[in-house]
Amino acid sequence: MATRARKQLTLDARGVYYRQLNERIRQAASQGVSRFVLNNVNGQRYIATGLVGDLVFDIHGVPGQDMAAFMCGPLIRVSGNAQDGVGNTMDGGKVVIDGIAGDVIGYAMRGGRIYVRGDVGYRVGIHMKAYMDNVPVIVVGGKSGDFLGEYMAGGIILLLGMFSDKRCSPITGRSMGTGMHGGVIYVRGEVPEEQLGPGLHAQPVGADDLRTIRGIVKDYARELKLDGEDILSGGFMKVRPFSHRPYGNLYVPA
Amino acid sequence: MHYVLIGNGIASIGAIEGIRRQDARGAVTVIGAEDSPAYGRPLISYLLAGKIGPDQLALRPEEFYKKSGVALKLGTRVLRVDPKAKRVHTDKGEAVAYDRLLLATGGKPFTPAIPGLEGPGVYNFTNLDHAQVLISLAKTMKRAVVVGGGLIGLKAAESLFDRGVEVSILELAPRILSLAFDENAAQLASRRLMDAGIAVHCGVTAKEIRRDETGAIKGLLLTDGLFLETGVVVIAIGVVPNFELARDCGIKVDKGIVVDETMRTSDPEVFAAGDVAQAKDLLTGDNRVVPIWTNAYNQGFCAGKNMAGAHEPYVGGLAMNSISFYGLPTMSVGTVNPPEADPDYEVAATLDEKKQSYRKLVFHQGRLVGYVLVGDIDQAGMYTAFVKFKLPVAEETRRKLVSGEPGVLLWPDEFFNQTWNPGTD
Amino acid sequence: MLFRPVNNNYHDFVIDRDKDRCINCKVCVRQCSYEAHYWDENRQRVMHDNSKCVGCHRCEALCPTAALTIRKNPSEFRDNALWRPVFLKNIYKQADTGAVLLGAMGSPVDIPCYWDHLLLDASQVTNPSIDPLREPMELKTFLGSKPRSLEFATARDGSRRLKTKMPPQIELRYPIMFSAMSLGSINYNLHLAMARAAEETGICYNTGEGGLHKTLYRYGPNTIVQVASGRFGVHRDYINAGVGIEIKIGQGAKPGIGGHLPGEKITAMVAETRMIPLGSDAISPAPHHDIYSIEDLLQLIYALKETSEYRLPVSVKVAAVHNVAAIVSGIVRAGADIVAIDGVRGGTGAAPCMIRDNVGIPIELAIASVDQRLRDEGIRSQASIVAAGGIRCSADAVKAIALGADAVYIGTAALVAVGCTLCARCYTGKCPWGIATNDPKLAKRQNPDLAARKLANLIRAWGHEMEEMLGGMGLNSIESLRGNRDKLRAVGLSREEMDILGVKHAGN
Amino acid sequence: MKRVYPNKDFCIGCHICELACLTAHSKSQDLIIAYTEERTAEGLSPCKRVFERGAQCVAISCRHCDEPSCVAACISGALRKDPETGRTVYDEQKCVGCWSCLMACPYGAIRRHPLKAKIVKCDLCQGREAGPACVQACPNQALVYEER
Amino acid sequence: MKAAHRDFDFQKDISGCGIFGVIHKKRGLLPGEMPIRAMACMHDRGNGLGAGYAAYGIYPEFADKYAFHLMCDDEAGVDAAEQLLRRFFDVAESEPIPTRRVPAVRKPPVVWRYFVSPKKDRPAGYRSLDELDYVVSVVMRINTRVPGAFVFSSGKNMGAFKGVGFPEDIAEFYRLEEYSAFIWTGHNRFPTNTPGWWGGAHPFTLLDWSIVHNGEISSYGINRRYLCENDYECTLMTDTEVVAYLLDLLIRKHGLSKQMAAKVFAPPFWDEIERMPKAEAEAMRALRITYGSAMLNGPFAILVADNSGLFGLNDRIKLRPLLVAEKDDMVFMSSEESAVREVCPELDRVWMPKAGEPVIVNLEA
Structure with missing residues (x-):
């Protein structure tokens, strides 16, 4: 994909309001531009939000909220940190963040991949869902805040805990996987039981899981120029929902 | 356009309805050998059994022919068809011109070569005249033998039995209903007949009909040597296509009159339908004679439409039989x-x-x-x-x-x- | 009758079977999805089990000999104004199960209904009432943000051209829409029926939060797509499928509470549309986890506007709660083009009873205070207001509009139009009327042809009544009614209530 | 001609059409009497038949085919096509109970009379002002009576 | 922003009427006798509880000054109002409006007129307003805050004369035959419910807008709330005031033409809009969507005058009569033809405008 000649547009985003920036991107995309280099991005929201198709974005700077929301197809590389809401309800494509990312990453995401090299904030991967061949994946190289994978209904979260600035924190915050009723969370190393949501337990991974992890890590390492074998050298545990109907017995007809 | 239909059975009824589906005006003439309007031949057994009266025989209400604009020539035999002149010659000396002709002459009873067959007291079961004779005979007759354990034979036996006659059935095959039914069905039917009191003899047939000096039948000698005393013999072995008219005028015949998929014979203005026609079989796709009521109507209907200008292939007949025994x-x-x-x-x-x-x-x-x-x-x-x-x-x-x-x-x-x-x- | 918990016998209904009329034809047996009627082999006749009856009246409605009557169970506890039987029965159930009381449809408790305390005006002598049958009468309504003023250019030939760029609008032939009811909570047949009825009557239906089935995209011009916390079936094409997008924050029947579609209702079609696996629960959390503050709402509103390239108005639906006026003001300032407000009497497929019956405020008060607040702040034209939650008839709708709403949503009324009897057991998935069920055997009780006709009839009937009421007031266009509280008078309300509603007492 | 068309997607299997049919063809014209008395005493039976298969069901009766197999099969002339109305008409007087039509009709639209050697077949409620009773009674419009 | 709480508590008046207007396009002066006779001819359209006139071009010597007509319950009211007036304006001239005693006119208020210009040094809080808003705010202030005082006319080179009585009585009271004007409007009122209040009579004015109105505005409730959002207080218990304020809002503040303002008041029906050419349809659609709350619904015929001309407008299903006639440079608008014929028997052209179609006559420069 990278080898194909692409019509490229380089934009200096300094001081450009997001609405103009995104309008410009949409317009260019409709005219056949498929590679965007955005320089001096600083807080512009909704970059690549709602975009479809084979587009590539190289973002230099700090993109703003809801980057890649509802996105379906494009590849985004951020050479820095990202803020909150990356990949909100994202459908497909890939977001690679060579830094840390904020809260609520991949909310209700149902396809595509989000790779973060460093730490992520709270409520990452909540409400992720899968259907048939659409299986969203989030890989976090560092550590995550609380409520990772809350309400998770499908997809894969891979938490490595390796490239983190938070030396003393546990690999994940509290209430991981609360209300989870689908999908799987893989964690490199041990999962502190007290950090798990009610009813959840970490189990050792099986051969199938390892095959899945290996596939994901390979791509992750390639995108972020990391040593995949080093990542895979650690042990992995997994957290799965104890029921696909966690609240089935909570109610009685009045 | 003048359509002439020879034969006044169910195939002709079908043809009239088929023609009228297509052509509301053209003149239609039906020439029938029997005197009565078209009746359901299978009804003969019901008539004989007394289940229905003669008034219930007609297949269509009286006004049918009138409403359909059909001229009837009943009690009239066709002697000859002249395809070149497009005329048919009747025994009344008439020459009836046609534009399109339907041969629906049906079948005639198959009569085996049994010594003593010639003479009174032998009946078949396919026309009304014989039925009426049997009805009057039944009052005095004590015993009857039915030759043939097929559908017609069994119905004949049942209806005579219902008239108080002691009846025996002869079937050459090891079981009755050998053609249309299998062993189990035959067994159940045969049981039902025997329970009612009818004697069923399988694997045998008539060797000779013995008559007294007046020529009246005394009884029947069977192939196994048994002698059945009886005054009446009913031959009910089956029918064969009645295709002489066609053959005689050069129309192609095989087992029956050969027709194409539109029921047209080798003469483009002449069609054939019913028990006389050799038409398509639904399941096999081959052409053969399947003397079944439903097929006769359907072929007639199809022929009628095609005579009147349609081009609708005959979908093919499906052999089917429905019959009840007691x-x-x-x-x-x-x-x-x-x-x-x-x-x-x-x-x-x-x-x-x-x-x-x-x-x-x-x-x-x-x-x-x-x-x-x-x-x-x-x-x-x-x-x-x-x-x-x-x-x-x-x-x-x-x-x-x-x-x-x-x-x-x-x-x-x-x-x-x-x-x-x-x-x- | 033996071998079952005692409180099963404290059932709510009894089935009254008239033996002279019952012919044991089993129509009731086949219709009752709760198996309250059954064929008794021993007795060789149809029998029934009162404890299973939920009071849906399906059997009564279909009994060909009118042999059945469903009655309230006459068995009563000793009179106690405080400890009414419902409280006792609920406690028995909870003591047995330790579970949360679950209810459905709008709250059955006696929360004051202000529609019943408001009366409409009519013209007499000094101005003429207008006959809607013969004179033009306009109900056409546009939802969306309106500019404060317009600029025109006049061409040389005298024709005028609009210079102001108009924000996107949803055009409605009647100021009524079908409320959000998700595919899954109700079945495809009704979605199709709503879509068709909306198309036929020139209004909109709301998909609810369960996505949009692929065969319904063709009804886009009459569709508002909803985005809720579960984000079921939400993707770019979905967002762009209709004429408007609605962010669901809350629901009148359960403000502050999420939703939960049980796995039984997740059939193949529902799974496909929601983009979730077959048979697993579909959980909608109480909040959108990307919205914890008003600026987050703004963020989502504009994410949706970006995704729809600013072609579609964005609506935000909230439950009517105590501070609704301030909340709505914030929502309008966050960029919403439409605000839908759902009052405490709003319907639901499932809600904890305590929430349903005790949280929220009546829609009448909410609309009045929101409309006034937005006018006070000079931002009323920035967003349209849609009132929802217990609109039972066209007069309710007219009153809502006179109080300040632009249009109303009807949910329960639409379901009643197709047979719902408010038995309030939607969450069982066994709806005998074929509404709140995806069981193919039950769902087909809703023939979309029939249902669409009934829904369209309802809209037209209400429309006609609204025209009559409007004509009676001497108005021939709905915009002259909107916010026109002069057309309302209160009966039996306190000063305080009238102040909030902004209406005078009748006689004044 | 107008015919009754069944829609299996929306047949709810209530069998009310059968009851309506029964009543419309009863002497009493009263469902209760028709069902409880005439049905047992006189063998009154409906021309409709509800088929069920899992969640599916459908109520069928005579299609009044353009080229009906039953008419072709009828040996007694009890069944025929009325050229004026297009209906497949049945004259009970003439029926001899041979069951040929029952066998020939591939739509299963002909039934035996429970007590007599006669058949029962839909007559589209001939003479009934409101049209076929089954259509009128169907609570879900799974039966329609229309020209197609 | 203004909290207009409990504004719903006001009751609008309900009345029937007769109206008349005449304009001389070339600014030829028409004697007061003309509108007086015309109105008298339509005597039976009123019931003696209100009548009034507006006249343009009557104060040429003070043409650049705002002419304030003030009515007060008593001298104290005049003093209070004048005191307020002088805080905001330089007063070039003040005098009682000449009147004569008429038996039919009972308990007249004290009427006074001032010719004023805004002070250079305005009081604090009023400095950011443009001049017209400044004038309006003072009018509103007097009308709402000064007990017993009411400004019933405040435009330049024009004046309103109104009160409780039949038109001919009110004309006699104000000695109108002594005035000449290039635009006259007149009004004869038939209130069904209001007490005879002088301020409630027509014309209703704001700056140099004057409105006479026949009919009832059924949309009053929402028109008033819409105006309230836009900082107009409707306090005069007459639906006509909304017309004046709406004109001020639409024409002066939003910059719409009279033509467009008329379309706001009486917009085309949706089905008509659908049949219009695209640009026109788009304009009308936007107009209705944006200004739905300013639509005047109910039966009305109104005559609106200002220093640029006269325009007449009907509601869109023409529930009230309006007739237009031309003679030379004069254009007449009236509820009844007889009133016009009374003062000008020979007419060049007479027609009834279509429902909702404004008739706009501008003075030539």
Whole structure:
């Protein structure tokens, strides 16, 4: 994909309001531009939000909220940190963040991949869902805040805990996987039981899981120029929902 | 346009209705040898049994011919057809010109060569005259022998028996109903007849009819040496196509009159239908003579439409028989006795002797191709659908068919909708 | 009757079967999805089990000999104004199960209904009432943000051209829409029926939060797509499928509470549309986890506007709660083009009873205070207001509009139109009327042809009544009614209530 | 001609059409009497038949085919096509109970009379002002009576 | 922003009427006798509880000054109002409006007129307003805050004369035959419910807008709330005031033409809009969507005058009569033809405008 000649547009985003920036991107995309280099991005929201198709974005700077929301197809590389809401309800494509990312990453995401090299904030991967061949994946190289994978209904979260600035924190915050009723969370190393949501337990991974992890890590390492074998050298545990109907017995007809 | 139909049976009725579907005006003339308006030949047994009166014989109401604009020439025999001049010559000395001609002359009873056959007291069972004679004879007659254990023979036996006559049936084959039914069905039917009091002799036939000096029949000597005393012999072995008219005027005949898919004979203005025609069989696709009531009507109908200018192929006849013996209904449709060695056929049969009920389904390459029902016949039409429409029979469907629960919901969706809800998505 | 918990016998209904009329035809047996009627082999006749009856009246409605009457169970506890039987029965159930009381549809408790305390005006002598049958009468309504003023250019030929760029609008032939009811909570047949009825009557239906089935995209011009916390079936094409997008924050029947579609209702079609696996629960959390503050709402509103390239108005639906006026003001300032407000009497497929019956405020008060607040702040034209939650008849709708709403949503009324009897057991998935069920055997009780016709009839009937009421007031266009509280008078309300509603007492 | 068309997608299997059919063809014209008395005493039975298969069901009766197999099969002339109305008409007087039509009709639309050697078949409620009773009674419009 | 709480508590008046207007396009002066006779001819359209006139071009010597007509319950009211007036304006001239005693006119208020210009040094809080808003705010202030005082006319080179009585009585009271004007409007009122209040009579004015109105505005409730959002207080218990304020809002503040303002008041029906050419349809659609709350619904015929001309407008299903006639440079608008014929028997052209179609006559420069 990278080898194909692409019509490229380089934009200096300094001081450009997001609405103009995104309008410009949409317009260019409709005219056949498929590679965007955005320089001096600083807080512009909704970059690549709602975009479809084979587009590539190289973002230099700090993109703003809801980057890649509802996105379906494009590849985004951020050479820095990202803020909150990356990949909100994202459908497909890939977001690679060579830094840390904020809260609520991949909310209700149902396809595509989000790779973060460093730490992520709270409520990452909540409400992720899968259907048939659409299986969203989030890989976090560092550590995550609380409520990772809350309400998770499908997809894969891979938490490595390796490239983190938070030396003393546990690999994940509290209430991981609360209300989870689908999908799987893989964690490199041990999962502190007290950090798990009610009813959840970490189990050792099986051969199938390892095959899945290996596939994901390979791509992750390639995108972020990391040593995949080093990542895979650690042990992995997994957290799965104890029921696909966690609240089935909570109610009685009045 | 003048349509002339020779023969006044069900094929002609079909033809009249077919012609009128297509052409409201053209003149239609029917020439019939018998004196009465068209009647249902199978009704003869009902008449003979006293179940219906002569007034109930007519197939169509009196006004039918008038409303259909048909001129009737009854009691008239056609002696000759002149295809070149497009005329038919009758025994009344008339020459009737036609534009299109239908030969619906039906079949004639097959009479075996039995010594002593010639003379009084021998009847067949295919026309009204004989039936009327038998009715009057039945008052005095004590015993009768019916030669032939097929459908006609059995019905003849039953109706005579109902008139108080002691009846014996002779069947050459090892069992009765050998053609249309299988052994189990025959067994149940035969049991029902015997329980009623009819004597059934299988594997034998008449060797000789013995007569007294007046020529009256004394009795019948059987091939196994038994002698049955009787005054009356009813020959009910079957019918053969009555195709002499066609043959004599050069129209191509084989087992019957040869017709193409539009029921047209080798003469383009002459059509044939009914028991005389050798037409397409639905299941095999071959042309053969299938002397079945329904086929006769359908062929007549199809011929009628095509005579009047349509070009609609005959879909093919399906052999089917429905007959009851003392309240025990039996039915057979399509292929019921598949070649035993052929592995492509599969038979599923359920027999319940106590309930006198029998169901036999014959499958061929994922399709139902025939069935026999005895006793419980209420689902018959639903089975017929599978045979007639050649519907696919998947596992669940097969199970349902075999367990006696066929239904329209087992039809493929698309076919169901086309059939029941045409014109919708 | 033996061998079952005692409180099963404290059932709510009894089935009254008239033996002279019952012919044992089993229509009731086949219709009752709760198996309250059954064929008794021993007795060789149809029998029933009162404890299973939920009071849906399906059997009564279909009994061909009118042999059945469903009655309230006459068995009563000793009179106690405080400890009414419902409280006792609920406690018995909870003591047995330790579970949360679940209810459905709008709250059955006696929360004051202000529609019943408001009366409409009519013209007499000094101005003429207008006859809607013969004179033009306009109900056409546009939802969306309106500019404060317009600029025109006049061409040389005298024709005028609009210079102001108009924000996107949803055009409605009647100021009524079908409320959000998700595919899954109700079945496809009703979605199709709503879509068709909306198309036929020139209004909109709301998909609810369960996505949009692929065959319904063709009804886009009459569709508002909803985005809720579960984000079921939400993707770019979905967002762009209709004429408006609605962010669901809350629901009148359960403000502050999420939703939960049980796995039983997740059939193949529902799973496909929601983009979730077959048979697993569909959980909508109480909040959108990307919205914890008003600026987050703004963020989502504009994410949706970006995704729809600013072609579609964005609506935000909230439950009517105590501070609704301030909340709505914030929502309008966050960029919403439409605000839908759902009052405490709003319907639901499932809600904890305590929430349903005790949280929220009536829609009448909410609309009045929101409309006034937005006018006070000079931002009323920036967003349209849609009132929802217990609109039972066209007069309710007219009153809502006179109080300040632009249009109303009807949910329960639409379901009643197709047979719902408010038995309030939607969450069982066994709706005998084929509404709140995806069981193919039950769902087909809703023939979309029939349902669409009934829904369209309802809209037209209400429309006609609204025209009559409007004509009676001497108005021939709905915009002259909107916010026109002069057309309302209160009966039996306190000064305080009238102040909030902004109406005078009748006689004044 | 107008015919009754069944829609299996919306047949709810209530069998009310059968009851309506029964009543419309009863002497009493009263469902209760028809069902409880005439049905047992006189063998009154409906021309409709409801098929069920899992969640599916459909109520069928005579299609009044353009070229009906039953008419072709009828040996007594009891069944024929009325050229004026297009209906497939049945004259009970003439029926001899041979069941040929029942066998020939691939739509399963013909039934035996429970007590007599006669068949029962839909007559589209001939003479009934409101049209076929089954259509009128169907609570879900799974039966329609229309020209197609 | 203004909290207009409990504004719903005001009751609008309900009345029937007769109206008349005449304009001389070339600014030829028409004697007061003309509108007086015309109105008298339509005597039976009123019931003696209100009548009034507006006249343009009557104060040429003070043409650049705002002419304030003030009515007060008593001298104290005049003093209070004048005191307020002088805080905001330089007063060039003040005098009682000449009147004569008429038996039919009972308990007249004290009427006074001032010719004023805004002070250079305005009081604090009023400095950011443009001049017209400044004038309006003072009018509103007097009308709402000064007990017993009411400004019933405040435009330049024009004046309103109104009160409780039949038109001919009110004309006699104000000695109108002594005035000449190039635009006259007149009004005869038939209130069904209001007490005879002088301020409630027509014309209703704001700056140099004057409105006479026949009919009832059924949309009053929402028109008033819409105006309230836009900082107009409707306090005069007459639906006519909304017309004046709406004109001020639409024409002066939003910059719409009279033509467009008329379309706001009486917009085309949706089905008509659908049949219009695209650009026109788009304009009308936007107009209705944006200004739905300013639509005047109910029966009305109104005559609106200002220093640029006269325009007449009907509601869109023409529930009230309006007739237009031309003679030379004069254009007449009236509820009844007889009133016009009374003062000008020979007419060049007479027609009834279509419902909702404004008739706009501008003075030539």
